[in-house]
Amino acid sequence: MTGSGNAICRDAFYHREMSEVLEQEAKTGAGHAQKYTRNSPYASNVNVNYLLTAEGSEKETRHVELALEEGMTYTPGDAVGIIPENRAEAVDDALKALGYKGDERVLDHYKVEISLEEALRTRLGIGKLSRGSIGQYAKLAPNLDGLKVLIGPDNRARAEEYCWGREFVDLATDFPGVVTDPQQLFNVLQRLTPRMYSISSSQKVHPDSVHTTVRVIRYETHGRDRQGVASGHLGDRAGEGTAMPIFLHSNNNFRLPEEASAPVIMVGPGTGIAPFRAFLEERQADGAPGENWLFFGEQREKMDFLYKDQLQGMVKAGVLTHLHTAFSRDQHNKVYVQDRIQENAKEVFEWLERGAYFYVCGDATRMAKDVETALLDAIAKGSNGTLEHAAEYLATMKKQKRYQRDVY
Ligand SMILES: Cc1cc2nc3c(=O)[nH]c(=O)nc-3n(C[C@H](O)[C@H](O)[C@H](O)COP(=O)(O)OP(=O)(O)OC[C@H]3O[C@@H](n4cnc5c(N)ncnc54)[C@H](O)[C@@H]3O)c2cc1C
Known part of the structure; x- marks a missing residue:
């Protein structure tokens, strides 16, 4: 230990x-x-x-x-x-842009006295810039024209455009001399979370x-x-x-089935593989009789097949019943996990009919939606029903906790 x-x-x-x-x-x-x-x-x-x-x-x-x-x-x-802590280079850059040395004393969120360097390294979010920070910064220099055009409800889009790809250091560099007392940074910057x-x-x-x-x-x-x-x-x-x-x-909304014999379908491209490595290790350790099916995707098999040896070992050991991969950049036409689900729609539906649990983890912006669409298609095709029927079927699965997602 x-x-x-x-x-x-x-x-x-x-x-x-x-x-x-x-x-x-x-x-x-x-x-x-x-x-x-x-x-x-x-x-x-x-x-x-x-x-x-x-x-x-x-x-x-x-x-x-x-x-x-x-x-x-x-x-x-x-x-x-x-x-986490902010990296030293980012802290140094912020200090330079602000015109401080770092040994200035400030009170943190709990009124504990620390150096400005420590505050910027361990307490304050100096990464991705927010509109809120611009607004607070602008309050310190109400007459600065360049800042005026970035605040207020009418300038929301402009402020968002300015924030994109920028950090606090950019704001402090573009509009220098605004922070006249380092303590003001606790109003400008959010906490480091x-x-x-x-x-x-x-x-x-x-x-x-x-x-x-x-x-x-x-x-x-x-x-x-x-x-x-x-x-x-x-x-x-x-x-x-x-x-x-x-x-x-703890996340009680993302759990293996209580019945060790229930089949499990897991869709985890990229870092979405993480909880499924945990699920599979657990089921292997338990000797759970339920079948396991993993869909994994990334860009290239040669470089991006995360946990390849362990997963292939699990296939050999009979723990993973199916391992379907989708490497989007390995061929001319991009292939994703949702395509593999579609290709295997018939068997996916058969598993669902046998009480399979369906899990999705990873990118919330596109992947999770595309996977849900593929899943609905598979249900509709398998049940000879309509997409409305498929939506009801999926709603029932959700109620039974057989459709669980951990997306971010
Ligand atoms: C429940 C949950 C589970 C998670 N599990 C995992 C996991 O298993 N593995 C994992 O890696 N992450 C996971 N995440 C995400 C993780 O928490 C962090 O959000 C992620 O690592 C980024 O944090 P960061 O501090 O490195 O980046 P941050 O400092 O927070 O910066 C990220 C921001 O940088 C900006 N950005 C990124 N790329 C670009 C670009 N090319 N151009 C312009 N701006 C850009 C974006 O605004 C982005 O929001 C999970 C999140 C949640 C909520």
Whole structure:
């Protein structure tokens, strides 16, 4: 067992507010109350952190294992919250743009005195810019014409356009000298918030750790290299042994069937694979007799087939009844998981008729909708019914908790 075994309570930032703790613990459900929360996280360590994608991939997806203290428990379907820090370069750039050194003293959200550098690194969201921040910033310089055109209900679209691809450093660079007292930043910037990651392990197999599957976000906009706050932290500054504050977050709306014999269909392209690795490990550990079918998709088989060896091993072991993959860039016509569902519509419907549970995890913007459309088609075709009938069928599945989604 690794880890210091203590909640991080080095100052009031992490002190529990009772109402928040109760709310959090109420959400975790009976018998699953968590000792550590977002306001009082566990001081975990990174045990393992490696790249899952191969060289040449357009994606950078990592497998990260974090140590747990004895007594910390999770169930497949749960998530782990990670409390990130802003990277030093981003903090330095913000300080330069603001014209401060970083050793100035400020009071944090709980009135604890810290340096401005620490505030920008651990307390304030200096990543993706929001319209709210522009509005608060503009209040500090009401006569600045360039800022005036970005505030108020009439300028919403213009402000959104300005925010796209920009961070606080861009605002402070474009409109310098506005923040005359570093304490004002606590009104301008939102709090640095934890990021959630679907757990990709079964505790029956890994009793002392929690695994995650993290896509590292990197991009360039407006002449600057950017990265996601938490995924960048895990990607660049979280080698083995690095301290990482975490908390476990229960999700009772994404659970394996209680009946171990029920068939399960899982659709998890990209990092959507995460909870299904957990589901499959759990079912394998339990020796659950129910059949398992996984649809996985990514760009290229050679570089992006996450957990390929483990999944193929599960096929050989008979744990995975079917493994259907869709690698969109491996052929001229793009192929996605929803296409594979359509190709296998008849058998998908047969499984549903046998009581299969249908799970979807991953991208909420397009994939989840396209998969639902393919599923409705499969139901309509299989039942010789209409799409209205298919919608009713799916609504019944939802009521029976046989259609569950974890999309973000
Ligand atoms: C329940 C749940 C489970 C999740 N599970 C996982 C998981 O298993 N694996 C996983 O990787 N993530 C998962 N996520 C997402 C994760 O929580 C983070 O949102 C994600 O890692 C990004 O966080 P970040 O701090 O790295 O990026 P942030 O600092 O939050 O930045 C992300 C923002 O950057 C901007 N951006 C990104 N790319 C570009 C671009 N090319 N051009 C311009 N702007 C851009 C977008 O505005 C985007 O919203 C999950 C989320 C939830 C809610």
